[in-house]
Amino acid sequence: MSVTTDPSAQPTPSTTSAPPSAPSPWSALRPVILRLHFYAGVFVAPFLLVAAFTGLLYAGSFQAEKIVYDHELRVPVGKSELSISEQVAAARQAHPEGTLSAVRPSPEPGATTRVLLSGVPGVDADHTLAVFVNPYSGEIRGALEQYGSTGALPLRTWIDDLHRDLHLGETGRLYSELAASWLWVIAGGGLVLWFSRRRARRTIRGTSGRRRTLGLHGSVGVWAAAGLFFLSATGLTWSTYAGTSISDLRDALGQATPSVTATVSAGHEDHAATGSMPGMDMGPEASDSTHVKVGLDAVLRTARAQGLSNPVEIVPPADTTSAYVVRQIQRSWPEKQDSIAIDPSSGVVTDTLRFEDYPLLAKLTRWGIDAHTGNLFGLANQIALAALALALILLILWGYRMWWLRGRGTSFGRPIPRGALSALPWYVTVPAALLVAALGYYVPLLGIPLLAFFAVDLVLGEVARWDQPREKTSSG
Numbered sequence: 001m002s003v004t005t006d007p008s009a010q011p012t013p014s015t016t017s018a019p020p021s022a023p024s025p026w027s028a029l030r031p032v033i034l035r036l037h038f039y040a041g042v043f044v045a046p047f048l049l050v051a052a053f054t055g056l057l058y059a060g061s062f063q064a065e066k067i068v069y070d071h072e073l074r075v076p077v078g079k080s081e082l083s084i085s086e087q088v089a090a091a092r093q094a095h096p097e098g099t100l101s102a103v104r105p106s107p108e109p110g111a112t113t114r115v116l117l118s119g120v121p122g123v124d125a126d127h128t129l130a131v132f133v134n135p136y137s138g139e140i141r142g143a144l145e146q147y148g149s150t151g152a153l154p155l156r157t158w159i160d161d162l163h164r165d166l167h168l169g170e171t172g173r174l175y176s177e178l179a180a181s182w183l184w185v186i187a188g189g190g191l192v193l194w195f196s197r198r199r200a201r202r203t204i205r206g207t208s209g210r211r212r213t214l215g216l217h218g219s220v221g222v223w224a225a226a227g228l229f230f231l232s233a234t235g236l237t238w239s240t241y242a243g244t245s246i247s248d249l250r251d252a253l254g255q256a257t258p259s260v261t262a263t264v265s266a267g268h269e270d271h272a273a274t275g276s277m278p279g280m281d282m283g284p285e286a287s288d289s290t291h292v293k294v295g296l297d298a299v300l301r302t303a304r305a306q307g308l309s310n311p312v313e314i315v316p317p318a319d320t321t322s323a324y325v326v327r328q329i330q331r332s333w334p335e336k337q338d339s340i341a342i343d344p345s346s347g348v349v350t351d352t353l354r355f356e357d358y359p360l361l362a363k364l365t366r367w368g369i370d371a372h373t374g375n376l377f378g379l380a381n382q383i384a385l386a387a388l389a390l391a392l393i394l395l396i397l398w399g400y401r402m403w404w405l406r407g408r409g410t411s412f413g414r415p416i417p418r419g420a421l422s423a424l425p426w427y428v429t430v431p432a433a434l435l436v437a438a439l440g441y442y443v444p445l446l447g448i449p450l451l452a453f454f455a456v457d458l459v460l461g462e463v464a465r466w467d468q469p470r471e472k473t474s475s476g
Helices: 025-068 084-094 154-165 173-196 209-236 241-252 296-305 360-372 378-406 426-442 444-475
Strands: 099-104 113-118 128-133 140-146 312-315 324-328 339-342 349-353
Touching: 025 154, 025 173, 025 378, 025 444, 084 099, 084 113, 084 128, 084 140, 084 296, 140 154, 154 173, 173 209, 173 241, 173 444, 209 241, 209 360, 209 378, 241 360, 241 426, 241 444, 296 312, 296 324, 296 339, 426 444
Parallel strands: none
Antiparallel strands: 099 113, 099 312, 113 128, 128 140, 312 324, 324 339, 339 349
């Protein structure tokens, strides 16, 4: 039996293709990260470049300070040291101006004692005049303006101000906060993009042009990412706006940095006019505080007995209700941050604060700031900071070079195409919007520009979408 087949009954090839599968969240999110990384790199990089260059200078300022001010900082080692009172008397004889605000006894053989004076004419109100005294002879080695708890002298202070605010005061601090706010975003975005690339596209050997620059940019960025995250986080802890938010959060959690109580008990004022008591170690510094009955030498001996080893700073009583405060000032590892308060009329320790009793976040903040400023691990810390600053400078320069090469080396290239935001699924867009809102509140110099970026990008995308039908109509 033969079977005839109707040609019309044969199946015909389908003219319609299967509906495309929905894109994964990552495939929609990657273009957004790429575009954000690109624009943040283009517009924030100049601020980061300034921060990196000034940070590189600051990392070297510690060693430079030792060389420039060697005469003030170092003396030949003698047989025995004068009493602290005698050293202060020598400093006050040479510099009677101002008020004694603190004394930093020689911390090691061959180091000078610093007698700090406040309210000295011609010295910034936030600074003190440090008079350097040879602890063995009482010779005055010089006097320099000093700033901050680390005892920065004029060279390091000038570089520190340049890095922090470009010598523009509070307004200038916004530049460094903007840089710190965006550094982790740029580094994190680059890290995600690098690991999302195929391994074959990450290689540097045998490549040239833009691909080689991209490989160098990515490889150095990956190695430096952890350090850049650290610099961003620690830099924000003492910034203007984000720093206030962090401080408020620590206060709410009971993690604020504690301080020793420097107020003496009631009735101390009654002893103000009784004069020197038997056995009390009056010193010439009593001319600055007439109610003081216990001198600096007795206070230092008490501090030693309480376990406060060098380096220490002795702060005399500010008024009749204040105590001496002796605190350790070593910021290198292991940190020495213990402090005590001593009644100036009796020599009794009225309060003690040990660094080991600090709340955890207070310790982490202290360690983070000291590592950020190159104090925690000394020279090794400063070398690491210099390497990170140099890496960031290279990353920025390579980033701009890639942008140039994207334009075929004749002009700056095209930006990454927009439209990725509209392709994001709602369950990614909604959490992202909430995150941006939170960042805008707590880290405003990140959140506000980020919100503006998303808003402008969406508006431009919609404008471009409305223009496409018009172009088709006009061409038809």
